[in-house]
Amino acid sequence: MTSKLTQILTVHRGDICQLPNIQIIVNAANTRLQGGSGVDGAIHRSAGPELRKECAELYPNGCNTSDACPTNSFNLKHAKSIIHTVGPIVRSKTPEDNHKKALSACYVNCLNAAHQKFGDNFESIAFPCISTGVYGYPQRDAAELVVRTCLEWLKENDGKVGIREIMFCCFMPEDEMFYRKFISEAE
Secondary structure: OHHHHHOOEEEEEOOHHHOOOOOEEEEEOOOOOOOOOHHHHHHHHHHOHHHHHHHHHHOOOOOOEOOEEEEEOOOOOOOOEEEEEEOOOOOOOOOOHHHHHHHHHHHHHHHHHHHHHHHHHOOEEEEOOOOOOOOOOOHHHHHHHHHHHHHHHHHHOOOOOOOOEEEEEEOOHHHHHHHHHHHHHHO
């Protein structure tokens, strides 16, 4: 069962905004949902000013850590939707249990929101490396937790969703290496 599910997990290094054949992309957002640096800024620039306006209208109080806040994708060429999530801010080399729970919840809540939005037509989603940049979550720890979290979600939802791909879109080569390692070890 696990090897069948690990085939759904893929890794790509590149620009999440340019991914073809991905239905939903996830934005590693800040709490204001008004764009920022890193992947958040790239997604807002690619989607255009309508994204900022919709975020302000739909989520006037912003987005709390681990919440999943869906929006339209506007000028993004391939994605049909964006789901914004705010990862935990980690100030130590070892994430505390509450950080682990918060990061895991980001992925579970986004997967649930995607399934709720698209139902049986939910086929693919691409995640950036949430919290590992300026938010300080150790890359290796994040990749290990995220692969385990997504596999658990797939097991719980096996037969309930038609998802064919959960992609981890990495910008840094180290992240790509960690995701490939933990997917391979899960097989």
